[in-house]
Amino acid sequence: MSVICPVCKKVKKNPVDCARHMFGTGDKPHRAWFETQGLSFIDLLLDQATQPGNKSYELVGGYVEKAQKDLT
Amino acid sequence: MSENKYSVLNTRVHNVDGHAKVTGRATYTFDVTLPGMLYGKILRSPHPHAKILKIDYSEALKFPGVIAVVTGKEDTLGVKQGIWRRYKDLCDEAILTVDKVRYIGEPVAAVAAVSEEIAEQALDLINVDYEVLPFVDDPMEAIKKDAPLIHEGFERNVNVTRQISWGDVEEAFEEAEYVREDWFKLGGQHHMCMETRAAVANYTPDGKLTIYTSTQSAYYHQALLAGVLGLREGNIRVLAPYVGGGFGGKFELDGAQFCASVLSMKCCKPVKVVFSREEDFIASKRRTPMYYYVRTGVKKDGTFCAREAKVFTNGGAYTGMGATALYLTGFFHSFPYRWKAYRYDGYRVYTNSLPSTSMRGFGAPQAMFCSEQQIEWIANDLGLDPIEMRRKNGHYEGYEVPGQATIASCGLDQALTAIQKWKTSKGKLPKNRAIGISAAGFMSGGIFNWFDSPYSFSSAVVTINHDGTVELHVGAQEIGQGSSTTLAMICAEALGVKLEDIKVHMGDTDHSPADLGAWGSRQTLMAGNATKMAAEDAKKQLLEFANAKLGFNIIYDLDIKQGWVYNVARPERGMSYYDLCKEALRGKEGQRIIGRGFYTPRRKGMISPAYSYMVQGLDVEIDPETGYLKIHESVTAHDCGQPINTLGLIGQLEGAASMAIGFGYYEYLPVEDGKIMNPNLVDYKLIRAPEMPSCQVIEIDTYEPEGPYGAKEAGEGLTNPHAAALGNAIFYATGLQMKEAPIRAEAIAKAWKEKNEKAKK
Numbered sequence: 143m144s145v146i147c148p149v150c151k152k153v154k155k156n157p158v159d160c161a162r163h164m165f166g167t168g169d170k171p172h173r174a175w176f177e178t179q180g181l182s183f184i185d186l187l188l189d190q191a192t193q194p195g196n197k198s199y200e201l202v203g204g205y206v207e208k209a210q211k212d213l214t
Numbered sequence: 215m216s217e218n219k220y221s222v223l224n225t226r227v228h229n230v231d232g233h234a235k236v237t238g239r240a241t242y243t244f245d246v247t248l249p250g251m252l253y254g255k256i257l258r259s260p261h262p263h264a265k266i267l268k269i270d271y272s273e274a275l276k277f278p279g280v281i282a283v284v285t286g287k288e289d290t291l292g293v294k295q296g297i298w299r300r301y302k303d304l305c306d307e308a309i310l311t312v313d314k315v316r317y318i319g320e321p322v323a324a325v326a327a328v329s330e331e332i333a334e335q336a337l338d339l340i341n342v343d344y345e346v347l348p349f350v351d352d353p354m355e356a357i358k359k360d361a362p363l364i365h366e367g368f369e370r371n372v373n374v375t376r377q378i379s380w381g382d383v384e385e386a387f388e389e390a391e392y393v394r395e396d397w398f399k400l401g402g403q404h405h406m407c408m409e410t411r412a413a414v415a416n417y418t419p420d421g422k423l424t425i426y427t428s429t430q431s432a433y434y435h436q437a438l439l440a441g442v443l444g445l446r447e448g449n450i451r452v453l454a455p456y457v458g459g460g461f462g463g464k465f466e467l468d469g470a471q472f473c474a475s476v477l478s479m480k481c482c483k484p485v486k487v488v489f490s491r492e493e494d495f496i497a498s499k500r501r502t503p504m505y506y507y508v509r510t511g512v513k514k515d516g517t518f519c520a521r522e523a524k525v526f527t528n529g530g531a532y533t534g535m536g537a538t539a540l541y542l543t544g545f546f547h548s549f550p551y552r553w554k555a556y557r558y559d560g561y562r563v564y565t566n567s568l569p570s571t572s573m574r575g576f577g578a579p580q581a582m583f584c585s586e587q588q589i590e591w592i593a594n595d596l597g598l599d600p601i602e603m604r605r606k607n608g609h610y611e612g613y614e615v616p617g618q619a620t621i622a623s624c625g626l627d628q629a630l631t632a633i634q635k636w637k638t639s640k641g642k643l644p645k646n647r648a649i650g651i652s653a654a655g656f657m658s659g660g661i662f663n664w665f666d667s668p669y670s671f672s673s674a675v676v677t678i679n680h681d682g683t684v685e686l687h688v689g690a691q692e693i694g695q696g697s698s699t700t701l702a703m704i705c706a707e708a709l710g711v712k713l714e715d716i717k718v719h720m721g722d723t724d725h726s727p728a729d730l731g732a733w734g735s736r737q738t739l740m741a742g743n744a745t746k747m748a749a750e751d752a753k754k755q756l757l758e759f760a761n762a763k764l765g766f767n768i769i770y771d772l773d774i775k776q777g778w779v780y781n782v783a784r785p786e787r788g789m790s791y792y793d794l795c796k797e798a799l800r801g802k803e804g805q806r807i808i809g810r811g812f813y814t815p816r817r818k819g820m821i822s823p824a825y826s827y828m829v830q831g832l833d834v835e836i837d838p839e840t841g842y843l844k845i846h847e848s849v850t851a852h853d854c855g856q857p858i859n860t861l862g863l864i865g866q867l868e869g870a871a872s873m874a875i876g877f878g879y880y881e882y883l884p885v886e887d888g889k890i891m892n893p894n895l896v897d898y899k900l901i902r903a904p905e906m907p908s909c910q911v912i913e914i915d916t917y918e919p920e921g922p923y924g925a926k927e928a929g930e931g932l933t934n935p936h937a938a939a940l941g942n943a944i945f946y947a948t949g950l951q952m953k954e955a956p957i958r959a960e961a962i963a964k965a966w967k968e969k970n971e972k973a974k975k
Contacts, residue, residue, distance in 0.1 A: 166377035166559075184369040188357050191524055191561055 262888025409458025431731020656931025689729025
């Protein structure tokens with residue numbers, strides 16, 4: 143299921159891929175979006191980096207999925 | 215051996231600056247003395263992390279012979295700089311800090327005096343009040359929530375992140391029939407240039423600054439100094455006399471260059487600053503230490519499916535070139551193989567330790583230590599031939615690294631065959647002795663322009679004098695790697711003249727065209743292309759005169775070879791190049807013939823215009839009781855495209871081997887409480903001549919279409935495979951899997967002991 147990045151509008155192949163793109167870009171607009179969702183960019187980034195699995199990507203992917211309806 | 219089709223290239227040539235060096239006539243920055251020159255010394259932080267409350271230098275100023283003292287707060291105002299000029303957040307280093315120190319050895323103030331001794335004594339008279347802060351010197355600790363914050367605005371001390379990915383990694387791991395994951399730890403390494411950081415700055419009342427310095431890029435330093443000193447680039451002249459090594463450590467602005475310049479501007483006198491060996495250890499930069507997590511999935515037949523890597527680098531106190539090393543380690547971790555899916559997440563973390571930067575190999579030696587050992591272990595687990603597994607998954611000519619690079623020339627397959635043949639020829643080795651191999655690839659210059667240079671990446675100007683001698687002006691930098699010889703050879707070949715006809719001029723921003731300098735193995739390809747283009751431009755002008763002079767039918771082509779200008783169809787018909795030069799200049803109203811050339815890579819992907827390939831074999835004997843390694847033989851199968859100077863090539867490869875063995879085994883750089891524990895040549899162990907193995911190079915014949923005459927990188931890439939080859943030899947000799955570099959003898963002995971105790975139980 144392709145999704146649109148809620149910040150830069152790039153099309154990504156699924157919500158987890160989009161979350162990864164948002165962490166990877168990590169510029170001010172992308173970080174600010176995390177704050178608007180009540181999330182901590184850096185905490186989630188480091189959880190993802192230091193813990194097994196894809197917990198942060200999946201969590202943010204869920205938020206990305208919810209944001210889609212406002213983007214289309 | 216096939217006949218050499220070139221007159222100058224592919225021959226054994228001693229370096230054009232060799233006589234000056236071996237007879238001691240070469241002038242280094244250390245040797246520069248100007249009339250009325252003062253000597254500068256730098257006061258450094260004794261704390262890894264502290265606020266500067268007050269600096270009182272009044273007593274120092276009273277000391278006889280002291281002329282000036284400068285501080286960040288009063289003189290340089292904390293203007294921050296960095297080599298990533300396109301990204302202001304990453305320009306985070308003021309050099310003379312204003313309010314806070316972030317590592318032991320950071321410059322706090324500088325003194326100019328009439329002698330070095332007086333300047334040194336005056337440092338003791340400067341009183342600095344510090345408020346000592348909690349510090350952190352390990353990246354895994356620095357990312358914790360309660361860790362001290364090193365730079366405002368960088369939460370959890372994360373300095374830079376980089377990601378690389380292609381393919382569906384999860385899906386590819388599901389396809390894999392065998393998955394292995396490992397953590398590795400890689401240490402730092404000192405550049406250990408024979409010449410320490412040094413600068414002589416001379417600011418004159420007309421607002422012009424001339425600086426002699428040991429640099430890998432005169433142009434970078436001109437631009438960086440202009441940025442921090444508020445001068446126009448054109449008002450700064452950077453001269454690089456002979457340079458005693460760089461290895462990636464001398465193209466950022468350093469304390470010697472900055473403090474000498476600031477002191478000279480304050481005193482309006484020349485000021486010389488030369489780092490002691492200890493200063494060079496604690497206050498220049500180092501190879502980036504890393505924690506590396508690698509997960510690899512393969513099919514049972516050895517086909518590579520997916521790889522995932524997570525890397526935390528110990529960035530030290532400032533960014534410098536570390537952001538590039540963070541990307542490149544992730545890119546080269548995929549090399550030289552085809553992965554269906556690949557994912558790399560890199561995190562550069564600020565710590566209260568010496569900043570980390572680029573060093574020969576630029577992140578790749580760390581990547582290859584992990585990758586090439588894990589591949590060997592996987593092959594062993596699956597009962598596969600590791601060489602054949604590498605061959606099955608290796609790059610080939612025309613392969614595209616998805617979204618990153620296109621491989622136009624690749625000798626990996628031939629290199630594997632050559633090493634396999636050597637390995638077979640060794641037969642069965644005695645107990646505790648084994649062969650370790652490792653493959654690698656490397657770039658031939660970087661495409662990235664984080665410096666935001668408005669100039670071509672490389673430029674050259676060729677001027678032909680009336681007597682046929684040739685002035686080659688390039689902005690490339692000779693730092694001991696033989697670039698001036700390589701470029702002179704390319705120029706001579708392109709013009710069709712003798713090598714001794716060429717004079718190379720470099721290392722002077724007033725007289726050399728701008729060039730990004732010596733880093734990332736860029737000079738042979740980039741400056742080489744610019745030189746070839748300039749020489750061909752000049753040659754074309756000469757041949758126009760020759761055509762008119764010789765009066766051949768216009769259908770004939772002319773060429774120049776070995777000083778003879780001739781009709782290609784009838785080579786005996788022609789004239790002397792030297793006579794032609796005289797007449798050509800007369801025909802141009804006395805104007806010398808000038809050719810211009812430049813090179814900037816276009817449409818060559820994200821990283822580099824070309825890639826070298828190599829497979830390294832090491833024959834290693836291990837004393838398991840002491841962990842001591844004896845390297846009996848080193849054999850390298852190496853693809854650098856068309857060799858230019860075959861003698862220089864061997865010198866570069868042997869130099870790379872010595873540094874790579876240092877990274878893999880000898881050169882341990884421990885940091886405790888933010889302090890380097892062995893900042894001297896007694897305790898920091900460099901490889902010595904008797905420990906250096908005999909080195910054999912097997913040259914693999916390829917042609918790189920983007921390179922001058924088909925040439926590409928040689929001498930940096932070979933820093934990459936040795937550490938892993940050592941680890942693999944230890945694995946086959948003892949069964950131990952060494953996951954920390956350098957692989958210290960103590961670690962081998964300890965692991966051996968533990969293994970035996972476990973076996974007994």
